[in-house]
Amino acid sequence: MLVSATEMLQKARAGKYAVGQFNINNLEWTKAILLTAQELNSPVILGVSEGAGKYMTGFNTVAAMVKAMDESLGITVPVALHLDHGSYEGCYKCIKAGFTSIMFDGSHFPIDENVAKTTELVNVAHGLGLSIEAEVGSIGGEEDGVVGAGECADPNECKMIADLGVDFLAAGIGNIHGKYPENWAGLSFETLAAVNEKVGDMPLVLHGGTGIPDDMIAKAISLGVAKINVNTECQLSFQEATRAYIEAGKDQQGKGFDPRKLLAPGFEAIKAKVKEKMELFGSVNKA
Numbered sequence: 001m002l003v004s005a006t007e008m009l010q011k012a013r014a015g016k017y018a019v020g021q022f023n024i025n026n027l028e029w030t031k032a033i034l035l036t037a038q039e040l041n042s043p044v045i046l047g048v049s050e051g052a053g054k055y056m057t058g059f060n061t062v063a064a065m066v067k068a069m070d071e072s073l074g075i076t077v078p079v080a081l082h083l084d085h086g087s088y089e090g091c092y093k094c095i096k097a098g099f100t101s102i103m104f105d106g107s108h109f110p111i112d113e114n115v116a117k118t119t120e121l122v123n124v125a126h127g128l129g130l131s132i133e134a135e136v137g138s139i140g141g142e143e144d145g146v147v148g149a150g151e152c153a154d155p156n157e158c159k160m161i162a163d164l165g166v167d168f169l170a171a172g173i174g175n176i177h178g179k180y181p182e183n184w185a186g187l188s189f190e191t192l193a194a195v196n197e198k199v200g201d202m203p204l205v206l207h208g209g210t211g212i213p214d215d216m217i218a219k220a221i222s223l224g225v226a227k228i229n230v231n232t233e234c235q236l237s238f239q240e241a242t243r244a245y246i247e248a249g250k251d252q253q254g255k256g257f258d259p260r261k262l263l264a265p266g267f268e269a270i271k272a273k274v275k276e277k278m279e280l281f282g283s284v285n286k287a
């Protein structure tokens, strides 16, 4: 059931668990995530970066596929279709295409410009019943062409943006997109605690979920994180399973070259990864 992400994240914040945002790339990804959410009776957020939207031939294609798949599979758990790290123009495209949630990433603008653009988009999104995420500080590394230095968010700026009426807020707390380097200093819980204190009961978003140790995930949830984004880990699971299939020569046995067979191990690997994360985040049976 396609919905905005507001209610599921307010419930998660109050119930001290987090809903996973899993990024989608194609039909297999989308089907694997939707089926797993339904099997585990968990709410879920499908994240679409601008690059992934382009890859799938545009946000209209993505929205049409997700809507049709949600109906055809008889998905009854709450599902939000969410733009990940959206530009100003990208937000409008997704609103038009029928997404149920958007992220406006204005973190690279001076704070006044971030405030002005976020204010406008909050009004438009809410007028149409969509939820909206904003970002302060930045997430290190690169997410599909969006590069961040990884500076920790200023809690006062977080309050400014939270007060504009956004539904959930991403604050940079030393998190990084992609794999964490060996010398990673870990999440800044000092920053997270200070942000949490400033923004009341606003659900906070933890980007860069790949590779964050379980104890840090639990601590982040205890400090107000209600949405955790995972992308790279699903990609790595898919890659490993596909590599194993080909290295075992299975693509050359019988009709092993059939794309439905070739992609099946990767599909199952994404399902297993999403299940592992939903259990870790505590969203199972919270639909």
Ligand code: 13P
Pocket: 023, 047, 084, 085, 143, 176, 177, 178, 179, 206, 207, 208, 209, 210, 229, 230, 231, 232, 233
């Ligand atoms: P990872 O690729 O590190 O899991 O990050 C995903 C993310 O934060 C998407 O916005």
